[in-house]
Amino acid sequence: MHELSITRRPVYGLAQKPDSIQQFTTRDELYAELESLGIPPKDWRVGEHQHAGDRYAWRAVEVRGVKKSDEDFRCNDCVDFCTWQRETHAGDVTQRCTYCKGPVYFTQSTETEVRAADAETYRAALAAARRDSERIADATSAPDEMPENGTYFLTDDLQSGFGISPDLELIGLFSLVKGRGECLITEALTAGAERLDCFDGFLPKLYERFGFRETERVANWTPGEPDVVFMALV
Missing domain, CATH: 3.40.630.30 (Gcn5-related N-acetyltransferase (GNAT))
Structure with a gap:
């Protein structure tokens, strides 16, 4: 399941804990809230939006690898720089990395604090x-x-x-x-x-x-x- 949220952070530091995290069940609800905040659609992107000193973040967090062939999948940590057919998707959730045997597609909803x-x-x-x-x-x-x-x-x-x-x-x-x-x-x-x-x-x-x-x-x-x-x- 994807995380759809608006995260507000204080302006005085990236390392600070979020002031609030507002969760949404559908993209339409999220988009309506972003619109009400005055954030233009061109700035609606996976990752972050910097606005008026706060960080408004929404993510559909998908960790993907690649499919090199029917017998060769790689997780995103074992991807090499050679050619590959496509990125993995939800249909590949049961596949395992040829190298480390880890998942080649999964979703996550945790933040990484730095x-x-x-x-x-x-x-x-x-x-x-x-x-x-x-x-x-x-x-x-x-x-x-x-x-x-x-x-x-x-x-x-x-x-x-x-x-x-x-x-x-x-x-x-x-x-x-x-x-x-x-x-x-x-x-x-x-x-x-x-x-x-x-x-x-x-x-x-x-x-x-x-x-x-x-x-x-x-x-x-x-x-x-x-x-x-x-x-x-x-």
């Missing part, structure tokens, strides 16, 4: 995640490449986090915990992220769900590896 972190603590958490996960190591830059004057966020367990560069680029998003990716992107948008780059494959389609669109594409420096895709909010 807190501001200093650059040193973030770099240490990213370094630990890169040691534990080859996937994270391949998808993120080295910790010492993260700018000192960036803004960084981590979950309390230090298993997930991201940074925002001074020019509002989303950098170093990582998670060792399944299912946090979409919540982390939502929080990154709330923190001000406006652009990013990622490898071609699953990730561009994921970021498109949050309003990012491809602006440039550069061939990978390693022959045969996926292109680097640059994206920005539109």
Whole structure:
């Protein structure tokens, strides 16, 4: 079941607990309330809406993987950057990941709370995640490449986090915990992220769900590896 809600947060900090969460049973009820709040339809999107100092959030939280073939499904933590047929959907709920045997499609309604972190603590958490996960190591830059004057966020367990560069680029998003990716992107948008780059494959389609669109594409420096895709909010 999808969570449909409006979450109000205080203006003075991303890490603060929500002031209130208003739940809805249908999208029509949610849309009517958003309309009454004066939030234009063009801003109704999965993730977040920043308005008058409060965060109004609504989500239909679906954690998806991909189908590469009839015999090969991947969860969103085991997706590689090769070609695949389609994203998974509710009809694939009984399928299991070829690699980790975990679910390739599920829904969740919990929020991922993140807190501001200093650059040193973030770099240490990213370094630990890169040691534990080859996937994270391949998808993120080295910790010492993260700018000192960036803004960084981590979950309390230090298993997930991201940074925002001074020019509002989303950098170093990582998670060792399944299912946090979409919540982390939502929080990154709330923190001000406006652009990013990622490898071609699953990730561009994921970021498109949050309003990012491809602006440039550069061939990978390693022959045969996926292109680097640059994206920005539109």
